[in-house]
Amino acid sequence: MLRKVKVEEAIGKPLFHDLTGIMADGFKGVVFKRGHIVEESDIEKLKNIGKENLFVGELDYGFVHEEDAIKEVADDLIGENICYKDPSEGKITFKANSDGIFVTNRKGLFELNNEGDYTFATIPSYTKVFSGDNLVGGRIVPLFTKREEVENIKRIGQRYRPIFEVKKFHKLRVGIIITGNEIYTARIDDLFEPVIREKLSFYDHEILGIEKCPDDMNYIKNVAKGYLERKADLIVFSGGMSVDPDDITPTIIKDMSDKLIIQGIPVQPGNMLTVGIKDKTYLVGVPGASIHSKFTSFDIFLPRFFAKLDLKKEDFTELGEGGLLAGRKC
Known part of the structure; x- marks a missing residue:
């Protein structure tokens, strides 16, 4: 069961999700990764990034963590010449792995974003792209979602697949x-x-x-x-x-x-x-x-x-x- 505890009570327990911090030097990013075992020496740093309480424990049956939820549907959404790495801070980024033109199935994208917890933001369809360019940012809004929601997104992806692809240029x-x-x-x-x-x-x-x-x-x-x-x-x-x-x-x-x-x-x-x-x-x-x-x-x-x-x-x-x-x- 997932529960909220004071940071001091979380010592020895794994973090439930990535924790983001904004530093005085301009850094914004992951300070602690999901699964990090909280140590006593982490307490001041956690409080410095505004964390007085943390989630610890596991999800009940039928619910899916934000990072698992977005990663699980990725392959059902993408076509040729697109790659991705593991999610970070709950977000996944689809990138071009070839020069070409980015193509979105707009009806499929609309259904993805209309479904519920999932959100996908893209560059405009038919944009000329180069290998390594960011194409799509995806995440769920809450920290976790229902298994049913994940399956619905996978069905939409399979219905319109590919929803996102890069078509290579030809000579x-x-x-x-x-x-x-x-x-x-x-x-x-x-x-x-x-x-x-x-x-x-x-x-x-x-x-x-x-x-x-x-x-x-x-x-x-x-x-x-x-x-x-x-x-x-x-x-x-x-x-x-x-x-x-x-x-x-x-x-x-x-x-x-x-x-x-x-x-x-x-x-x-x-x-x-x-x-x-x-x-x-x-x-x-x-x-x-x-x-x-x-x-x-x-x-x-x-x-x-x-x-x-x-x-x-x-x-x-x-x-x-x-x-x-x-x-x-x-």
Whole structure:
């Protein structure tokens, strides 16, 4: 049975849980670990961190300690490229053990946090991460919980598994098509090539070519077909993305795709982003905003292309809330 006793009465008994202290030198962390046998010499230190009473004893049948409760469910929640160490101070941290993109099953996460004693806080889903980055912090709020609660969380994890995972980035073969008569005839300088080269530089890739094309549908399609024949994973189109008579790029992407996933998304800058898929190749029309805006809709989805995620329309349309990127720190 668990009971509360004065610190002096706890001498010779094991601590029931980690004890945290905040020191004058700025240290905040574990001062005494769970299971530590209290000694007489510990009394002053315990009182210095505000402990006049301690829990000693064991839990009744049917209850689970905070650290056991969070560790027991961990493997039911995580997928590939995530690791963790034993809990400390009742908390467990899931970390990336590979570079990639962090993906959360949002419905599963909601159910976890809606269940009762458990809480899970994450970085935003689809964040680009590096090996060693913290992804998820999990704990139960009370010092212990019912066995039934643990089993409920495990069932949720198994239903949606994985709720948390890191998808590795792949090396992609990229074809780039820059459209516009004014670019093709060298009437004006192209500004897109240095932009796309910089954005791709963060990922492992091979550029199959950078072709400047006139506003001619057949010409552009033939260039794109050439990239497809060379097994491009991603074809990026620039120019001709607006609603003017000469802007034919969205039509080309629609015609060439097995499925047009989206034309226009609720994100600014980058409203006119257009995405289709041909076999396993993404065809992406990049709005002109990418030339003068550091972060646009294209930058949101570029990591997802390199992770080879199976993108659906709702992945784009759900971005309306928070889709106004102006002034946002990205």
